[in-house]
Amino acid sequence: MPIAAVLAAPRELRLEPRPREPLAPGEARVRVRRAGVCGTDVAIWSGAYRVPLPLVLGHEWAGEVAEVARADDERWLGRRVTAEINRHCAARGEAAACPLCARGLPTHCATRTVTGIARADGAFAEEIVVPAGTLVALPESLDDDAAVLVEPFAAALQAFALSPVAPGELVVVLGAGRLGALAALVAERLGARVVAVGRERTRRRLVPLGLTVEVAEIGTRVAPDDPLGAAPSALLERVRALSGGCGADLVVEATGSAEGLATALDLVRPRGTIALKSTPGQPVARFDLTRAVVNEVRLQGSRCGSFVAALEFLALHPLPLDALIEASFPLAGAGKALEEAERGGKFVLECG
Ligand SMILES: [Zn+2]
Numbered sequence: 001m002p003i004a005a006v007l008a009a010p011r012e013l014r015l016e017p018r019p020r021e022p023l024a025p026g027e028a029r030v031r032v033r034r035a036g037v038c039g040t041d042v043a044i045w046s047g048a049y050r051v052p053l054p055l056v057l058g059h060e061w062a063g064e065v066a067e068v069a070r071a072d073d074e075r076w077l078g079r080r081v082t083a084e085i086n087r088h089c090a091a092r093g094e095a096a097a098c099p100l101c102a103r104g105l106p107t108h109c110a111t112r113t114v115t116g117i118a119r120a121d122g123a124f125a126e127e128i129v130v131p132a133g134t135l136v137a138l139p140e141s142l143d144d145d146a147a148v149l150v151e152p153f154a155a156a157l158q159a160f161a162l163s164p165v166a167p168g169e170l171v172v173v174l175g176a177g178r179l180g181a182l183a184a185l186v187a188e189r190l191g192a193r194v195v196a197v198g199r200e201r202t203r204r205r206l207v208p209l210g211l212t213v214e215v216a217e218i219g220t221r222v223a224p225d226d227p228l229g230a231a232p233s234a235l236l237e238r239v240r241a242l243s244g245g246c247g248a249d250l251v252v253e254a255t256g257s258a259e260g261l262a263t264a265l266d267l268v269r270p271r272g273t274i275a276l277k278s279t280p281g282q283p284v285a286r287f288d289l290t291r292a293v294v295n296e297v298r299l300q301g302s303r304c305g306s307f308v309a310a311l312e313f314l315a316l317h318p319l320p321l322d323a324l325i326e327a328s329f330p331l332a333g334a335g336k337a338l339e340e341a342e343r344g345g346k347f348v349l350e351c352g
């Protein structure tokens with residue numbers, strides 16, 4: 001029986017053999033090779049993000065298709081794949097689409113389940129079962145480690161799909177964690193001028209990616225009293241100097257904290273855009289709504305992106321994605337990997 005790391009209760013991860021259930025129509029069984037540990041996994045494991053348990057975590061992964069239910073899907077057998085995480089109507093092979101899928105919003109499907117997050121077991125296991133409609137073939141150019149970053153890369157790319165930037169525009173990325181680093185890399189490849197802002201600790205990690213990171217304490221506002229105040233911080237000065245005094249065209253808020261939004265509002269230009277990527281799970285306490293209205297600032301949330309778009313982008317602009325991975329653990333070390341990831345950093349499980 002294949003082994004899975006099952007989250008029975010917050011911080012209670014058990015390695016269990018699980019019976020191989022027969023596939024439902026339209027499903028595929030995949031032998032997992034690598035699974036990435038991400039912030040969402042840590043949040044669910046720690047109990048900060050509440051979802052129905054027990055659950056097998058893991059939505060960033062690469063593997064090889066071992067079995068399919070439908071003859072039509074046999075072309076997938078033996079192929080190296082990952083899978084889109086949203087299991088929407090069409091991917092599940094439903095005959096009729098829900099109203100949101102019918103409107104072209106499958107990632108917001110009214111009846112969706114989400115691999116490793118919501119009502120669908122994930123990839124911290126030797127095997128995973130997914131709808132064949134979610135499978136995405138991996139190119140040879142991406143090794144298994146880099147392939148686990150396709151999901152977060154697609155999420156970073158989605159910010160720019162919904163908030164496009166033009167070459168030469170100034171983009172500030174707040175928070176140089178993994179998602180922020182990916183967003184900064186995308187913005188650079190799109191021809192934007194990029195200021196990535198993070199902590200000292202993250203600066204060293206991003207050197208191999210060729211990213212220059214401005215060190216600043218994010219979460220504290222850069223213009224605490226008056227947006228045009230007398231004593232702005234070095235960061236605000238730098239953004240103003242790079243923008244002729246206007247402010248950034250786009251600020252990607254990826255700090256993971258509720259406070260980052262106030263900083264973003266300090267740095268964005270009038271009629272600029274704040275791309276929201278943090279999901280801190282708590283309301284924002286200090287946000288100057290009046291300033292956002294007066295400056296006609298656009299707030300754009302975004303979540304998952306298309307894996308196909310991500311792979312197309314990576315084919316055009318190869319990026320050293322696996323430079324973001326700090327260490328690998330065996331599947332049996334999933335609990336340890338989650339503990340390490342809670343302290344920061346990107347880890348990968350070797351599942352097979
Ligand atoms: Zn993730």
Ligand SMILES: [Zn+2]
Nearest residue numbers: 089098101109
């Ligand atoms: Zn739907």
